[in-house]
Amino acid sequence: MKYGFSDRVRYFDSSAVRDILKVVNQGNVISFAGGLPDEDLFPVEAVKDAFQKAITSGNKALQYAETEGLEALRMHLVERMKRKSIYRNPEDVLVTSGSQQAIDLFSRVMFNPGDVILTEDPTYLAALQVFASYETKVVAVDSDQDGMLKEDLEEKIKLLKPKCIYVVPTYSNPEGKVWSLERRKMLLELAEKYHVVVMEDDPYGDIQFDPEAAPSSLAALDEANQYVVYTSTFSKTVVPAMRIGWIVGPNQIIRLIAQAKQAADLHTNSISQHALVHLLNDFDLDQHVRNITSVYYERMKIMKKALDEIELEGLTYLEPKGGMFFWVNLPKEMNTTDLLKAAVDQGVAFVPGKPFYVGEAEGNTLRLNFTNSTPDKIETGMKRLVHVIQEAYLQVN
Amino acid sequence: MKYGFSDRVRYFDSSAVRDILKVVNQGNVISFAGGLPDEDLFPVEAVKDAFQKAITSGNKALQYAETEGLEALRMHLVERMKRKSIYRNPEDVLVTSGSQQAIDLFSRVMFNPGDVILTEDPTYLAALQVFASYETKVVAVDSDQDGMLKEDLEEKIKLLKPKCIYVVPTYSNPEGKVWSLERRKMLLELAEKYHVVVMEDDPYGDIQFDPEAAPSSLAALDEANQYVVYTSTFSKTVVPAMRIGWIVGPNQIIRLIAQAKQAADLHTNSISQHALVHLLNDFDLDQHVRNITSVYYERMKIMKKALDEIELEGLTYLEPKGGMFFWVNLPKEMNTTDLLKAAVDQGVAFVPGKPFYVGEAEGNTLRLNFTNSTPDKIETGMKRLVHVIQEAYLQVN
Numbered sequence: 172m173k174y175g176f177s178d179r180v181r182y183f184d185s186s187a188v189r190d191i192l193k194v195v196n197q198g199n200v201i202s203f204a205g206g207l208p209d210e211d212l213f214p215v216e217a218v219k220d221a222f223q224k225a226i227t228s229g230n231k232a233l234q235y236a237e238t239e240g241l242e243a244l245r246m247h248l249v250e251r252m253k254r255k256s257i258y259r260n261p262e263d264v265l266v267t268s269g270s271q272q273a274i275d276l277f278s279r280v281m282f283n284p285g286d287v288i289l290t291e292d293p294t295y296l297a298a299l300q301v302f303a304s305y306e307t308k309v310v311a312v313d314s315d316q317d318g319m320l321k322e323d324l325e326e327k328i329k330l331l332k333p334k335c336i337y338v339v340p341t342y343s344n345p346e347g348k349v350w351s352l353e354r355r356k357m358l359l360e361l362a363e364k365y366h367v368v369v370m371e372d373d374p375y376g377d378i379q380f381d382p383e384a385a386p387s388s389l390a391a392l393d394e395a396n397q398y399v400v401y402t403s404t405f406s407k408t409v410v411p412a413m414r415i416g417w418i419v420g421p422n423q424i425i426r427l428i429a430q431a432k433q434a435a436d437l438h439t440n441s442i443s444q445h446a447l448v449h450l451l452n453d454f455d456l457d458q459h460v461r462n463i464t465s466v467y468y469e470r471m472k473i474m475k476k477a478l479d480e481i482e483l484e485g486l487t488y489l490e491p492k493g494g495m496f497f498w499v500n501l502p503k504e505m506n507t508t509d510l511l512k513a514a515v516d517q518g519v520a521f522v523p524g525k526p527f528y529v530g531e532a533e534g535n536t537l538r539l540n541f542t543n544s545t546p547d548k549i550e551t552g553m554k555r556l557v558h559v560i561q562e563a564y565l566q567v568n
Numbered sequence: 569m570k571y572g573f574s575d576r577v578r579y580f581d582s583s584a585v586r587d588i589l590k591v592v593n594q595g596n597v598i599s600f601a602g603g604l605p606d607e608d609l610f611p612v613e614a615v616k617d618a619f620q621k622a623i624t625s626g627n628k629a630l631q632y633a634e635t636e637g638l639e640a641l642r643m644h645l646v647e648r649m650k651r652k653s654i655y656r657n658p659e660d661v662l663v664t665s666g667s668q669q670a671i672d673l674f675s676r677v678m679f680n681p682g683d684v685i686l687t688e689d690p691t692y693l694a695a696l697q698v699f700a701s702y703e704t705k706v707v708a709v710d711s712d713q714d715g716m717l718k719e720d721l722e723e724k725i726k727l728l729k730p731k732c733i734y735v736v737p738t739y740s741n742p743e744g745k746v747w748s749l750e751r752r753k754m755l756l757e758l759a760e761k762y763h764v765v766v767m768e769d770d771p772y773g774d775i776q777f778d779p780e781a782a783p784s785s786l787a788a789l790d791e792a793n794q795y796v797v798y799t800s801t802f803s804k805t806v807v808p809a810m811r812i813g814w815i816v817g818p819n820q821i822i823r824l825i826a827q828a829k830q831a832a833d834l835h836t837n838s839i840s841q842h843a844l845v846h847l848l849n850d851f852d853l854d855q856h857v858r859n860i861t862s863v864y865y866e867r868m869k870i871m872k873k874a875l876d877e878i879e880l881e882g883l884t885y886l887e888p889k890g891g892m893f894f895w896v897n898l899p900k901e902m903n904t905t906d907l908l909k910a911a912v913d914q915g916v917a918f919v920p921g922k923p924f925y926v927g928e929a930e931g932n933t934l935r936l937n938f939t940n941s942t943p944d945k946i947e948t949g950m951k952r953l954v955h956v957i958q959e960a961y962l963q964v965n
Contacts, residue, residue: 172763172794174820175731177680177702183827210627218630219623222839226616230607233615233807268665272833279701283574301831304676305574334572366569397569410630412838423571430580434698435672436665440837441809442619 182303201552203474203539204520206344206495211545212463213410217454218446224453225445236441238433240266240417243448248417251451255376256391259419263396265428266439270374270416273402274298276435277370277418278305280427287333291319293498293527293536295344295372298337307334311529316489318354321361328365335368340389342375342494345527345538349492352386359389362398368424369393373403374416375494377460378542380468384492396421405447407495408460413443467495470541470549477553483564497539498524501560504567507537513563519555579700598949599917600871600936603741603892608942609860610807614851615843621850622842633838635830637663637814640845645814648848652773653788656816660793662825663836667771667813670799671695673832674767674815675702677824684730688716690895690924690933692741692769695734704731708926713886715751718758725762732765737786739772739891742924742935746889749783756786759795765821766790770800771813772891774857775939777865781889793818802844804892805857810840864892867938867946874950880961894936895921898957901964904934910960916952 225232239245245261252259267273274297282288284306290299292311302309310331313323318340327333336358340350350358362369371389379385390401400420405413418428432438450456471491478488478499485502501507507523514520524536544552622629636642642658649656664670671694679685681703687696689708699706707728710720715737724730733755737747747755759766768786776782787798797817802810815825829835847853868888875885875896882899898904904920911917921933941949 172818174765174818176677176824177683180677180824180827183824183831205632207632210631213627213630215623215627215630219620222619222623223616226612226619230610230612233610233612233809234607235602235604235803235808268833268837271831275832280573280577286574297831297834304828304831368571406632410839411632412630412842414833414835414837421569421571427573427577427580430577431701434580434668434694434701435832436669436811437694438811440665440811440840442807443837443839445809 179304179306182306184300184303200515200518200520201544201548201555202520203541203544203552203556204522205540205543207540207543208407208411208463208495209466209543212466214454214459217450217459218410220453221446221450222442224449225442228445232445233442236438236444238429238438240264240439241441241444241448244444247448247451248419252390252419255388257388257401257419258394259396263422263425264417264419265425265432266444267402267416267418267432268436268439269406269414270372270402270404270418271297272435273416273418274301274370274372276428276431277400277402277424278302278307279431280424281334281368282307287331289324289327289331289333289336290529291338291343292529293345293524294337294529295339296526298372299529302337309529316348318350319358321357324358325361328361328367333367335370336362337370337372338389339372341373341385342378342491344375344494345496345522345524346489346498347491347494347496348489350386355386355389355392359392359398367398369399371399371401373401374407376403377408378464378467378495379493380464380471381492390419400424408456408463409447409450413447414440415443415447467542470544470546471497473546473549474539474541474553477550477557481557481560483560495540495542497541499537499539500533501535501537502564503535505563506534508534510537510559510563514556514559517555517559519552519559521556576701576703579703581697581700597912597915597917598941598945598952600938600941600949600953601917601919602937602940604937604940605804605808605860605892606863606940609863611851611856614847615807617850618843618847619839621846622839625842629842630839633835633841635826635835637661637836638838638841638845641841644845644848645816649787649816652785654785654798654816655791656793660819660822661814661816662822662829663841664799664813664815664829665833665836666803666811667769667799667801667815668694669832670813670815671698671767671769673825673828674797674799674821675699675704676828677821678731678765679704684728686721686724686728686730686733687926688735688740689926690742690921691734691926692736693923695769696926699734706926713745715747716755718754721755722758725758725764730764732767733759734767734769735786736769738770738782739775739888741772741891742893742919742921743886743895744888744891744893745886747783752783752786752789756789756795764795766796768796768798770798771804773800774805775861775864775892776890777861777868778889787816797821805853805860806844806847810844811837812840812844864939867941867943868894870943870946871936871938871950874947874954878954878957880957892937892939894938896934896936897930898932898934899961900932902960903931905931907934907956907960911953911956914952914956916949916956918953
């Protein structure tokens with residue numbers, strides 16, 4: 172039988188991320204492709220204790236729960252955000268099934284087909300997929316390593332009347348960059364001037380190699396809670412399998428998102444929510460985050476050393492100040508999509524830059540993850556990758 | 569600031585279910601309003617053991633997982649469905665965050681604004697909310713206690729060219745009724761004749777008071793897996809807090825739903841999925857379901873006795889053969905929405921029938937849940953309810 176589907180399925184994409192996860196699962200390939208934290212660093216004992224407490228704390232914990240999320244968890248989130256100078260009330264917070272769901276539900280209440288969203292270029296692949304599925308028009312704003320450029324941003328706001336500006340300003344995916352405080356203030360000023368909502372996607376904010384150097388989040392700068400919708404997650408700091416994220420912003424938006432969530436899945440897994448409350452009560456998560464961050468920092472350094480040893484005119488990258496990724500520019504004439512096949516044959520994987528682009532892709536870019544491989548594997552994998560890059564370079568020159 | 573939202577938020581509804589959950593949480597009200605299983609019957613020890621095993625079975629269980637759901641869980645689902653004569657492959661199955669998400673994701677890949685969906689009237693409230701949020705047009709088909717009536721169904725299919733027929737044919741919510749085998753076959757024949765997809769929502773199928781009497785599911789009748797998309801859940805048989813449901817159907821539809829799910833929330837909580845696999849391996853879930861069903865059967869009988877004692881011309885109900893609900897018709901001149909306030913004042917709650925209707929609501933209907941209250945509470949609550957009904961009856965007569 173021939174099925175009649177919705178128009179939005181035309182914008183679906185059997186995505187790079189899915190294909191990447193399949194590569195990751197092949198045993199003999201060293202993968203720098205995914206965006207995974209290292210499972211060997213997971214706080215398994217703390218998670219086990221927390222779930223045990225959640226399940227034995229009374230049968231109500233196993234019953235249906237409120238759509239907005241457990242109040243005890245939202246109180247914890249409010250306290251944790253305070254330390255980043257984000258002052259919000261528990262009723263402005265909604266617990267989601269990972270921050271991916273936050274992006275989806277926000278899109279559901281905000282966007283009609285044809286609405287314009289401004290982003291950086293490149294930007295988070297799976298956000299682009301969500302925006303595409305709502306049949307929106309995503310337009311890239313010119314940026315440098317400090318963030319979007321004011322002139323182009325203001326021009327595009329005036330011209331295109333965007334519904335939203337979506338940014339990952341802190342240790343971004345895929346570029347690993349940090350917006351300067353000046354550019355953050357500039358963005359907020361324009362958001363206020365032209366009444367545009369900003370979505371600040373901050374999954375990596377806690378993985379910071381130099382905590383002193385991290386500028387205020389956009390949500391902290393939006394003191395009146397008027398323009399910024401902020402989302403983050405415990406997937407990088409506790410464990411991804413719990414699928415717990417949250418979204419916080421103007422109450423009117425959060426209330427509509429709660430109604431959307433009720434239709435979408437009633438509520439987020441509440442065993443995990445109860446467990447997370449116990450974990451935040453009993454476990455020193457901040458110390459744990461410092462521990463894993465210092466391990467990730469060492470791994471970043473090892474990968475950087477390998478990158479620095481490649482003698483190739485035109486190869487550039489930005490040293491990450493946090494997060495999980497290197498974004499590498501190879502010489503202009505190289506094509507990383509072609510390169511991936513050769514790399515996997517040689518036992519190493521990465522993500523070609525192409526799917527992260529909104530506008531015309533720069534085919535010579537690639538993303539490397541440094542958090543999910545041990546130092547040994549990073550060294551071996553980078554040797555393989557350097558070899559593949561150098562061979563390919565010789566072929567095109 | 570004035571926010572610009574999507575058009576679909578106009579169809580959102582600060583729903584009855586949400587308000588009901590608030591009533592449920594008021595301590596001194598005996599509530600027959602919710603659709604909750606009894607938390608005192610939850611298999612807490614088995615759940616605890618299962619989560620313990622899931623968390624300590626290797627750190628991979630705490631990592632990101634595949635969008636389709638764990639293969640081991642999908643294999644279990646395939647085996648369990650076989651016993652209902654639903655023969656499907658694991659790749660035709662997708663694990664969802666409860667069956668609510670199955671309805672939402674199915675809608676996302678199927679419906680454009682204005683598409684027609686045929687349903688019974690009344691039908692499942694939260695499915696209507698999902699359909700409304702996709703700006704579809706839901707049209708009710710004339711039905712009796714055996715299911716939809718062929719003449720009206722065929723006429724509406726021919727006239728309206730529906731994209732889908734949505735039904736809860738087994739121990740339905742809210743009516744607690746069971747479609748006859750004859751009507752099921754009739755529905756399938758028309759679906760085949762006119763190429764219409766059928767969504768069979770089956771959350772209550774396992775709560776059956778007379779297993780011999782339960783007719784084949786629609787999915788079992790659709791042997792070639794061409795027309796029926798079937799969804800069910802473990803929320804009524806294990807615990808709701810895990811949020812584990814599934815959807816199974818034609819592979820082309822399921823593959824698109826997987827893409828939609830990736831954008832929606834990447835994957836379903838995988839700690840819960842691993843735990844469920846352990847629970848299905850180690851625990852006699854079928855015996856547990858028989859145990860809770862026999863408790864629910866006794867409660868249904870107690871509620872039935874109380875209903876039978878009301879001396880009121882025009883009060884009718886159907887005796888449930890399974891599931892969780894009585895659907896009660898009061899005399900025509902009574903209004904159950906008005907009645908609810910008086911009932912809550914007297915310490916008892918129910919759901920007025922109105923929000924379950926697609927077409928013009930019958931204001932004299934109400935839904936009573938018998939699974940979430942002990943026999944004592946059912947007796948006390950029903951005494952209060954009978955009193956409120958009789959007082960209100962005197963006022964309108």
